[in-house]
Amino acid sequence: MVRVRFAPSPTGPLHIGGVRTALYDYLLAKQQGGKFILRIEDTDQKRYVEGAEQYVIDSLRWMGIEPDEGPGIGGDYGPYRQSERSELYQKYVQQLLDQGHAYYAFDTSEELDAMRTRKEAEGVVSQKYDASIRLEMKNSLSLSKEKVQQYLDKNENVTVRMKITPGEVISFRDIVRDKVEFRSEELDDKIIMKASGLPTYHMANVVDDKHMEISHVIRGEEWLSSTAHHVLLYRALGWEDHIPQFAHIPLLLKPVGKGKLGKRDGAKFGFPVFPKNWDAGEEVYEGLAEYGILPEAAMNFLAFLGWNPGTDQEILSEAELVKQFSLERVNKSGARFDIEKGKWYNQQYIISKSDEDLAELIMPMVHKAGYEPSPEFLSSFCRLMKERVELLPEFLSHGRFFFERPTVYDDKTAKKKYKTENHEHFLAIQNLVEGLDDFSGENIQAAVKEYIQSNELSFGAILPILRIVVTGTMQGPDIFETMALLGKSETADRISAGLTYISQL
Ligand code: GLU
Helix, strand or coil: CCEEEECCCCCCCCCHHHHHHHHHHHHHHHHCCCEEEECECCCCHHHCCCCHHHHHHHHHHHCCCCCCEECCCECCCCCCEHHHCHHHHHHHHHHHHHCCCEEEECCCHHHHHHHHHHHHHCCCCCCCCCCCCHHHCCECCCCCHHHHHHHHHHCCCCEEEECCCCCCEEEEEECCCEEEEEEHHHCCCCEEECCCCCECHHHHHHHHHHHCCCCEEEEEHHHHHHHHHHHHHHHHCCCHHHCCEEEEECCEECCCCCCECCCCHHHHHCCCCECCCEECCCCEECEHHHHCCCHHHHHHHHHCCCECCCCCCCCCCHHHHHHHCCHHHECCCCEECCHHHHHHHHHHHHHHCCHHHHHHHHHHHHHHCCCCCCHHHHHHHHHHHHHHCCCCCHHHHHHHHHCCCCCCCCHHHHHHHCCHHHHHHHHHHHHHHHCCCCCCHHHHHHHHHHHHHHCCCCHHHHHHHHHHHHHCCCCCCCHHHHHHHHCHHHHHHHHHHHHHHHHCC
16 A cells, blocks of 8 residues: 655645655655654744645645645554653653663753864764764763753753664665665764653654655655664664665755755745745745646656656646656756746646636636626637746736726837828728627728728838737737727727827827
């Protein structure tokens, strides 16, 4: 049974890289008929941020990812918040202590600092808390039984550390990186239980992955070295046969290609690196959703950041992603977060949507801007505009002239193209347009073109001006279709008002 978990720590808004991890979890679970579990790793009370858990749930929901088990959802392996599972961790910490795989340590942070300074002065390259120095420190391996008991009774600074034995090779297979090997001398005696009595990430993570019967651990490559500690914990707990399969996925890199994509990079580069807006008080981090990326485009885009199906196909629906996804095809090297590619995906998904669906999607935005078009008008508007936008808000910013008359005109082009001797022809065209019974784009086009030809005018002298007077700009969809949608009297009024303006430039 494939059981995968997404295990965010609620220490702030979920970064886009986290959403990609969750997506890979989800795709694998769906493909294998398994379960996708959300587990909240909230043992670090100091870094706990209110609202971060809900943000994870909302963000995943926005992209259409619903966990099968998790906080507020339920499941047979709960509770799904680590803060509610303390007793379980304590039990196993005790087992490790009893069996000699772990020991108490009482060093204060000042003492730890002093040790590092001392080692540095002695020219020791690594100042890890490990077998080489553990007997110089204050712990249950170096102190007498009585002294240890005294410290325990005082209950100050009581931590528990893993006892790592030098000379061991820890090797495991990672689906993305194949064989990974660490030597135990490279590892420090990690704290597994803090002075607060709460477990650290390592302890809680291993205990939960075992208890929740997790089959695959998919996470960012920054966790690769922790995995060595985790493997040792599995061994020490007697769970060697339950070690999940690991897949450490590549980092997301800055758009420039170098360096890890950071949470501040959104503001720096002017695009979102979060799934949804996050209000951090002094600033709001922008989300892909609010930026105008469709959830299905986000899914496709994120899936391809570090993975590809091995064919030329780039547009894959959720169903196709589920079918084709494989951890074996995840790249080892970092994936550049290229928002331009994201926009390209978005454009493809916008184009493939029906006009009616798009109209429904942008209706709230249009209302907010103060316009009240009919659904039919908005659908036709979407039909004309959809090939011209990459982000949803661009429907409005690029197509505002459909909702209100232009207040500014492209003066530069107008000046260049407008010739006084053509003025009467523009008025004639206005008249002609007003007289049409069938005000379809096709019919307007036929009439105008016929007028231009029979009066031996050039298209270049007439059409740009016609476009500018009606829309204010040279950019936009087919001008005759635009006129048709605006309607006869609105078009005529715009021609007249625009001509008056342009003739005075
Ligand atoms: N709580 C860890 C995080 O915040 C989970 C890492 C893992 O998946 O093991 O990323």
